[in-house]
Amino acid sequence: MSTQPLERYGEGYLEERTLVPRWPAPLPQIVNLIVVTALFYATWWIFQDPRGLMRLYTPYVGYNYTRWLLIMLIWMVYIFNYWPFKRVWLETAHPVLKGVVLTGISVALLLLVIKGFFEYLLGNFAIAYFNPDQLAKLDRVTEFFAEEYSALAILMFAAIASWLSPSWVVAMERAPWKNEGQPVQGLTILLITFFLSTIVYFMTMHSHMAILYYPWQEFTGITPPYWETFADTVSGNFHISWIMCCTVVVWLVETIWERYPFKLITHDWTRRLATFFGIIAIAWACHLFLYFAQDLWWGEAVRGTRRDFAPDWRWLHVGEMMIFWLLPALALTFYFNNWPTKLESPIARVVIRTLVTVVGAAVIYWLYYNFSHLVLGTQKGYSHPQQFPMIPTIWYINILLINHWFMDNYPGWKLVPSKAAERAARATAEAKATTQDPGTPAPAE
Amino acid sequence: MSTNKKTETGTPLASRRAFFRGTAAGAAIGLLGMMAGYSHSSLRDKHFPRAQTARKDIGLVRGVKVTNISETSWFENGTLMGDIRGAGGLLVNQYTYNWAPFSTKGGKLASGSYEDGIRPIKSLIPGNLEKAWDYQMENAVHPENAGGFAALVEIETMEGETKRILLDSGWSYDWMDKAFQREGIDRMLANHEIDMLVLSHEHFDHFWGLPVTYKYDPTIETHIPEGFYKEGLQYIADSGHRGKLVTHAAGLHQIMPGVASYTFPVPIICRVYGEQSLYVNVAGAGLVSITGCCHQGIIQFAETALKEVAFEKFHGLYGGLHISPFDDWDPKYDDLVYALKEYGFEKVGCNHCTGEVTARKFVAAGYPVVRGSARNGSKTDVYLGNGDTIEFRAA
Numbered sequence: 001m002s003t004q005p006l007e008r009y010g011e012g013y014l015e016e017r018t019l020v021p022r023w024p025a026p027l028p029q030i031v032n033l034i035v036v037t038a039l040f041y042a043t044w045w046i047f048q049d050p051r052g053l054m055r056l057y058t059p060y061v062g063y064n065y066t067r068w069l070l071i072m073l074i075w076m077v078y079i080f081n082y083w084p085f086k087r088v089w090l091e092t093a094h095p096v097l098k099g100v101v102l103t104g105i106s107v108a109l110l111l112l113v114i115k116g117f118f119e120y121l122l123g124n125f126a127i128a129y130f131n132p133d134q135l136a137k138l139d140r141v142t143e144f145f146a147e148e149y150s151a152l153a154i155l156m157f158a159a160i161a162s163w164l165s166p167s168w169v170v171a172m173e174r175a176p177w178k179n180e181g182q183p184v185q186g187l188t189i190l191l192i193t194f195f196l197s198t199i200v201y202f203m204t205m206h207s208h209m210a211i212l213y214y215p216w217q218e219f220t221g222i223t224p225p226y227w228e229t230f231a232d233t234v235s236g237n238f239h240i241s242w243i244m245c246c247t248v249v250v251w252l253v254e255t256i257w258e259r260y261p262f263k264l265i266t267h268d269w270t271r272r273l274a275t276f277f278g279i280i281a282i283a284w285a286c287h288l289f290l291y292f293a294q295d296l297w298w299g300e301a302v303r304g305t306r307r308d309f310a311p312d313w314r315w316l317h318v319g320e321m322m323i324f325w326l327l328p329a330l331a332l333t334f335y336f337n338n339w340p341t342k343l344e345s346p347i348a349r350v351v352i353r354t355l356v357t358v359v360g361a362a363v364i365y366w367l368y369y370n371f372s373h374l375v376l377g378t379q380k381g382y383s384h385p386q387q388f389p390m391i392p393t394i395w396y397i398n399i400l401l402i403n404h405w406f407m408d409n410y411p412g413w414k415l416v417p418s419k420a421a422e423r424a425a426r427a428t429a430e431a432k433a434t435t436q437d438p439g440t441p442a443p444a445e
Numbered sequence: 446m447s448t449n450k451k452t453e454t455g456t457p458l459a460s461r462r463a464f465f466r467g468t469a470a471g472a473a474i475g476l477l478g479m480m481a482g483y484s485h486s487s488l489r490d491k492h493f494p495r496a497q498t499a500r501k502d503i504g505l506v507r508g509v510k511v512t513n514i515s516e517t518s519w520f521e522n523g524t525l526m527g528d529i530r531g532a533g534g535l536l537v538n539q540y541t542y543n544w545a546p547f548s549t550k551g552g553k554l555a556s557g558s559y560e561d562g563i564r565p566i567k568s569l570i571p572g573n574l575e576k577a578w579d580y581q582m583e584n585a586v587h588p589e590n591a592g593g594f595a596a597l598v599e600i601e602t603m604e605g606e607t608k609r610i611l612l613d614s615g616w617s618y619d620w621m622d623k624a625f626q627r628e629g630i631d632r633m634l635a636n637h638e639i640d641m642l643v644l645s646h647e648h649f650d651h652f653w654g655l656p657v658t659y660k661y662d663p664t665i666e667t668h669i670p671e672g673f674y675k676e677g678l679q680y681i682a683d684s685g686h687r688g689k690l691v692t693h694a695a696g697l698h699q700i701m702p703g704v705a706s707y708t709f710p711v712p713i714i715c716r717v718y719g720e721q722s723l724y725v726n727v728a729g730a731g732l733v734s735i736t737g738c739c740h741q742g743i744i745q746f747a748e749t750a751l752k753e754v755a756f757e758k759f760h761g762l763y764g765g766l767h768i769s770p771f772d773d774w775d776p777k778y779d780d781l782v783y784a785l786k787e788y789g790f791e792k793v794g795c796n797h798c799t800g801e802v803t804a805r806k807f808v809a810a811g812y813p814v815v816r817g818s819a820r821n822g823s824k825t826d827v828y829l830g831n832g833d834t835i836e837f838r839a840a
Contacts, residue, residue: 050533051533059534142527142771145773211774213774214802261466264466264467264470285478288482292489302784303783304744306744309748312776347466377536383712386712
């Protein structure tokens with residue numbers, strides 16, 4: 001019987017790691033926000049900016065990569081617990097090395113998923129609209145819009161998965177595969193959430209895609225779609241709205257709400273189901289209310305019009321407002337230790353954080369619509385087919401997640417090696433020694 | 446550690462806390478639910494009273510006739526979109542494409558600028574457009590794909606006079622000059638028979654052919670919407686304009702009795718901002734909407750009229766309606782096709798950036814689309830094509 005310690009990979013790593021600020025507050029916070037913003041801007045210029053190098057903000061091509069990078073980060077950290085990287089490496093490797101290696105892998109995986117799974121496999125052997133080359137064969141569809149339509153279909157999968165994948169961890173608590181080791185647990189959750197994403201995709205976005213082509217592909221998708229009367233549009237943006245709300249609410253529950261109020265439920269499966277469907281209920285409340293709020297602010301939407309008054313844009317803008325809320329919520333959790341933490345009352349903590357982050361979201365909203373066209377090269381104004389604040393905001397969130405999940409908040413913080421890491425390092429050293437002396441037993445954990 | 450301490454009254458502390466937490470959580474979720482329910486109940490309607498706003502009386506005209514000088518802004522969608530894609534997408538600054546007439550020597554896609562592009566032709570415009578365009582044919586990116594949009598709007602006033610507005614000036618110097626000569630615009634300009642040039646917006650296909658207008662009448666009063674970038678303003682000067690330049694801020698501006706322009710501060714692709722369109726109030730017929738590209742959306746334009754202009758009913762539409770200019774599609778365009786019938790337009794002449802798919806959907810939906818002759822470069826008869834006319838007046 002082996003006496004080697006059971007490899008945990010990154011299970012519990014984020015909760016158990018001890019991050020110590022290198023300098024007194026608020027220096028680490030300031031330094032990290034400057035570093036993350038600089039990284040954001042540099043990478044934005046290289047990859048996305050319409051004035052920059054690669055100019056992927058077309059917008060859907062860049063949006064597609066942005067969305068899938070987010071999903072890869074979530075899969076690697078939340079679903080696979082950093083597997084196959086061993087705990088000792090996570091705890092001892094330099095943060096920059098970890099950032100480069102893990103981000104590199106996430107990019108390689110996203111290319112494999114987009115180019116290999118969607119464009120090649122599904123696009124060539126199942127549904128033409130996943131492959132730009134297949135779409136370009138259609139009469140009137142230019143190469144540009146073939147790429148855009150294809151990217152839109154693929155990124156919608158990511159949008160749905162970015163709600164369902166973390167939901168299975170945050171709400172369903174990985175059940176019923178919680179006690180499985182990696183990679184069994186990760187693969188199982190990946191398959192179930194991908195399966196659910198596929199169902200949601202076909203019920204929310206497939207009709208939207210079917211309407212894109214003239215004449216409507218009415219024998220392959222239900223057109224006009226079932227939401228037309230309620231949503232006042234045939235556009236799938238109606239669904240993007242509530243799906244984005246779900247995505248953001250999952251992370252609000254996980255971070256600034258400390259999983260309240262659902263954690264008060266003691267029965268495991270009741271709590272899990274209440275959290276899963278509670279997130280959807282809260283998201284739908286935001287979805288409906290924020291649409292109404294726009295009607296109050298700008299005037300009632302008018303079906304068929306464009307820009308600020310178009311119902312389809314108003315639904316999309318609900319998602320955009322929500323994503324503005326996510327950014328300060330994550331920054332508060334990652335760099336401000338989820339302030340305030342000293343208040344005994346969880347209600348007070350949750351209310352204060354909610355108010356602080358809503359104000360933060362309003363500030364980001366104002367900054368974005370006043371300066372993004374100058375700073376990021378995006379479209380000027382609120383509503384436009386090329387105006388997608390979700391792209392830079394999620395791009396920024398991706399950098400935040402890389403810094404927090406992969407780089408242990410480097411450079412503002414440093415990771416204090418845990419006793420387990422020390423023991424594991426010692427065990428590795430001793431195991432190496434054992435290879436030279438096969439008669440020596442491996443150290444017990 | 447036990448958390449089940451008791452208070453002085455004997456109530457378990459943990460259960461009391463749990464009760465308050467549960468109550469607070471329930472209240473918060475209930476509040477959210479109420480917000481959501483209220484948002485989509487009939488109660489919301491009281492927030493949107495149907496109050497009559499003060500609608501401006503812009504006066505009346507007897508009739509209006511529109512001659513389509515050119516609606517063919519470019520000849521191949523694939524070529525145009527290939528350039529846009531190669532340059533980095535729809536938000537790239539139009540002056541950097543190295544498209545004609547702002548090409549540098551041996552111009553490469555997306556590496557130009559206004560300053561570098563105007564230099565070789567500055568001394569040639571507006572007097573020697575042939576040479577200026579020859580230079581573009583040798584150096585620009587796909588100069589053969591450039592056409593342009595322009596229309597002549599002839600107003601018959603209530604007094605029986607004819608007032609003329611040139612709406613936009615196209616793109617290619619060569620294409621537009623020939624189109625002007627074909628429709629007699631060159632002579633009208635030279636004789637000062639056209640009262641003003643109204644530039645709908647700064648886009649290449651409506652604006653970059655400006656020297657063709659100024660070649661024949663450099664003093665013509667020129668109206669632009671607020672939002673032109675510094676390159677666009679400089680181009681007006683560099684094109685040899687010596688007349689009055691009027692900039693319309695966002696909102697309604699009467700430009701003659703019965704005719705008003707409305708400027709919409711809308712963002713537009715290729716780094717353009719703001720567009721103006723025309724309302725013409727025809728006695729006994731109703732309001733006619735005349736647009737260059739209508740980036741604000743035709744329903745937005747109609748809704749704005751309902752709020753701000755006094756008129757009897759909607760009558761006609763002419764112009765690019767900017768729905769599927771590249772024959773791209775989006776489900777929201779179908780929302781437009783559905784919703785437009787609510788406004789009761791009686792005569793529709795559409796072309797240019799309306800998109801052929803849209804025009805066909807209009808016909809299929811039963812809209813009174815006036816068909817064209819599909820000549821002079823126009824590709825389809827569902828468009829009111831180059832050289833075709835449409836007239837709006839009481840029956």
